[in-house]
Amino acid sequence: MPLTVATAGHIDHGKTTLVEALTGKNTDRLPEEQARGISIDLGYAPLELPDGTQVSVVDVPGHERFVRTMVAGAAGVDLFLLVIDANEGARPQTHEHLAVLRLLGVERGIVALTKSDVADADTLELARAEAEELVPGAAVVAVSGRTGAGLDDLRAALAATASAQEHAGRDAPTRLYVDRSFTLRGIGTVVTGTLWSGSIGEGDELRVEPRGRTVRVRSVQVHDRPVERANAGQRVAIALPGVERSDVRRGDALVAPGAYRPSYRLDVALEPLADIPARVHVHHGTADVLARVILVGDRYAQLRLAAPVVASRGDRVVLRAGTTVGGGVVLAANPARHASAERMEAAERGDTFVHAPERVDGNWVWSEEWLDELRAGLERSIDAADPLDPGVPVPAAEWARAVVPHLGLELRGAKLYRPGAAATLGVRADAAAALEAQLGLEPVKVEDAPLARFLENDGRLVRVGDGYAISPQAYEQARSVLADGITLAQFRDALGVGRKTAQMLLERFDADGVTRRVGDARVLRRR
Numbered sequence: 224m225p226l227t228v229a230t231a232g233h234i235d236h237g238k239t240t241l242v243e244a245l246t247g248k249n250t251d252r253l254p255e256e257q258a259r260g261i262s263i264d265l266g267y268a269p270l271e272l273p274d275g276t277q278v279s280v281v282d283v284p285g286h287e288r289f290v291r292t293m294v295a296g297a298a299g300v301d302l303f304l305l306v307i308d309a310n311e312g313a314r315p316q317t318h319e320h321l322a323v324l325r326l327l328g329v330e331r332g333i334v335a336l337t338k339s340d341v342a343d344a345d346t347l348e349l350a351r352a353e354a355e356e357l358v359p360g361a362a363v364v365a366v367s368g369r370t371g372a373g374l375d376d377l378r379a380a381l382a383a384t385a386s387a388q389e390h391a392g393r394d395a396p397t398r399l400y401v402d403r404s405f406t407l408r409g410i411g412t413v414v415t416g417t418l419w420s421g422s423i424g425e426g427d428e429l430r431v432e433p434r435g436r437t438v439r440v441r442s443v444q445v446h447d448r449p450v451e452r453a454n455a456g457q458r459v460a461i462a463l464p465g466v467e468r469s470d471v472r473r474g475d476a477l478v479a480p481g482a483y484r485p486s487y488r489l490d491v492a493l494e495p496l497a498d499i500p501a502r503v504h505v506h507h508g509t510a511d512v513l514a515r516v517i518l519v520g521d522r523y524a525q526l527r528l529a530a531p532v533v534a535s536r537g538d539r540v541v542l543r544a545g546t547t548v549g550g551g552v553v554l555a556a557n558p559a560r561h562a563s564a565e566r567m568e569a570a571e572r573g574d575t576f577v578h579a580p581e582r583v584d585g586n587w588v589w590s591e592e593w594l595d596e597l598r599a600g601l602e603r604s605i606d607a608a609d610p611l612d613p614g615v616p617v618p619a620a621e622w623a624r625a626v627v628p629h630l631g632l633e634l635r636g637a638k639l640y641r642p643g644a645a646a647t648l649g650v651r652a653d654a655a656a657a658l659e660a661q662l663g664l665e666p667v668k669v670e671d672a673p674l675a676r677f678l679e680n681d682g683r684l685v686r687v688g689d690g691y692a693i694s695p696q697a698y699e700q701a702r703s704v705l706a707d708g709i710t711l712a713q714f715r716d717a718l719g720v721g722r723k724t725a726q727m728l729l730e731r732f733d734a735d736g737v738t739r740r741v742g743d744a745r746v747l748r749r750r
C-alpha cells in the first residue's frame with residue numbers, strides 16, 4: 224500500500240539532509256534554498272522501505288515564516304518523520320509542527336534524533352527522553368544524515384509504522400490538492416499533489432475546483448514513472464493538455480466531477496490551542512484562505528471564507544494567525560449561513576443535514592434555508608437586470624431542473640422572471656421618446672438593440688435592415704404602395720426613397736410574409 228510521509232521539525236535540524244541520506248535525492252532545488260542553506264518550498268522524494276513498501280517523502284521547511292508551506296505539505300499525508308537535532312532538542316517549530324500534525328490528524332510517525340555523529344552519549348539520552356515524552360508511542364531513532372549511522376534502523380522503524388497504517392478514505396471520490404504546477408516543453412502544464420482519495424488514470428475527466436474548469440488527464444506519473452492509474456496515498460504528477468499553468472495553482476483541487484463543491488462556509492468542531500481570533504488563515508488541503516470566525520459556543524465555529532475551498536465533512540483544517548492557534552474538524556461544508564450550535568452538535572453526533580442540493584437515492588434534496596438563499600440571490604440579480612428584460616439565466620447546475628419549480632419564479636425560455644413581470648422602459652423612457660421622435664420613412668440607426676426590440680413589441684417602432692428602424696406609420700405607408708409584381712425600382716419611385724431604403728423595406732415585407740420575391744419582382748401573398 225503506497226503511503227506518504229512528511230518531515231517536520233525546527234529549522235536546520237537536518238530534515239533535508241536526512242531525506243537525501245535516505246533517498247539519494249536533494250530536495251532543496253531552488254537557487255535561493257541552496258544559497259541560504261534552508262528549505263523554502265516543499266520537496267519530494269520516493270523511498271522504498273526494506274519490506275518493499277513505496278513511500279513518498281514530502282520534505283517541509285522548518286523556518287517559522289514557512290509554517291504555512293509546511294501545513295500544505297503535511298495535509299493529506301499518512302505518517303510524519305519528526306526530525307530533532309539531538310544537540311538542540313525540541314525548539315519552537317518542533318512543537319508547532321507537531322501541533323499542526325495532530326490538528327491534521329496525522330497521528331503516527333517516527334522521531335529521528337539527527338546529528339548523532341556530533342552528539343555525546345549523555346546528550347543523546349537526554350534528547351531521547353525528551354522526544355519520548357513529546358511524542359508518546361512513537362519510535363525514536365538516533366541517526367546521522369552525514370555519516371549514515373542509524374539509517375537502517377530508521378528504515379526498519381518506518382516500515383514497522385507504515386505496515387500498521389492504512390491510507391484513509393481510499394474509496395471516496397477522487398480528490399487531489401495541487402501543490403505545484405509547472406510547464407514542461409512538449410507536454411504542457413503538469414500539476415502534482417498527494418492523492419487523498421480515489422484514483423486518477425489516463426483519459427479521466429476531472430474538475431479543477433474552485434475554478435470550476437473541466438480537464439482531461441493526458442498522462443499520470445508517480446515519482447517520474449508513468450503509470451496507468453495512480454491510487455490514493457500516492458504522490459502524483461498529472462499532465463493536463465490545453466490548460467495554462469496559471470489556470471491551476473497550489474490550493475486548487477482536482478476532483479471527480481460532481482463529487483465535491485466549493486464552499487465559502489465551513490461549520491467546524493474547534494480544537495483550540497489558544498484564543499481563536501475573529502480573523503484567521505484557514506489551511507485546508509494545500510489552500511490557505513482568510514476567514515472570519517463566527518464562534519458558536521466554545522466548541523464550534525462557522526468559518527466564513529474570503530475565497531472558496533473544496534472541503535468535505537470530516538476534513539481537518541488548521542487555523543493560523545501569525546502562529547498556529549488551533550484547528551478543527553469540518554462538520555459541514557456549505558452549511559446554512561445561520562450558525563446554530565444545535566445543528567453542529569447534531570452533525571458531530573453523526574446526523575447529517577443536507578443544505579445545498581445533494582442527490583439522495585437518485586433524487587435531489589436541499590434545505591429550505593438553502594432554497595431561500597438561492598431565491599434571494601436570484602431576486603437580487605433580477606432587480607439589477609435590464610428592466611427591458613428583467614430576468615436571469617437559469618443556474619447552470621445539475622440540480623437546476625429539480626430546484627427551479629420550487630423557486631416561485633416564472634420560467635420563460637432559459638430565463639427566470641418574477642411571476643408576471645413585464646418589461647418596462649425604466650430610465651430609458653426619455654431615450655425611447657427621443658428615438659420615436661426621429662423615426663420616419665428613412666431608416667434610423669438604433670444602437671440600443673434591446674430598446675428597439677422592446678419598442679417594436681409595444682407597436683411603437685418597426686425594425687428594418689441590420690439595426691435600423693422606421694416608424695409604424697411609415698411601414699403602413701410603404702405597404703400601401705405595394706402592388707402585385709412590383710419591382711424594386713417601381714417600389715422605390717412610388718415611395719420616393721433611395722434604393723437602399725426600398726431594399727430594407729421590401730426585405731422586411733418578405734420577412735413578415737406580406738410579399739414574396741419572384742425573380743426581380745415581388746408578388747403579394749394572400750393570407
Ligand SMILES: Nc1nc2c(ncn2[C@@H]2O[C@H](COP(=O)(O)OP(=O)(O)OP(=O)(O)O)[C@@H](O)[C@H]2O)c(=O)[nH]1
Nearest residue numbers: 234235236237238239240261262285338367368369
Ligand atoms: N554533523 C551533522 N550535520 C548535519 C546533519 N544533518 C544535517 N546537518 C547539517 O545541518 C545543517 C542543516 O541541515 P538541513 O538538512 O538543511 O536542515 P533542515 O532541517 O532541512 O533545515 P530547513 O529545511 O531550513 O528547516 C546543514 O549544514 C547540514 O549539513 C547530521 O546528521 N550531522
Ligand SMILES: [Mg+2]
Nearest residue numbers: 238239261262
Ligand atoms: Mg530543509
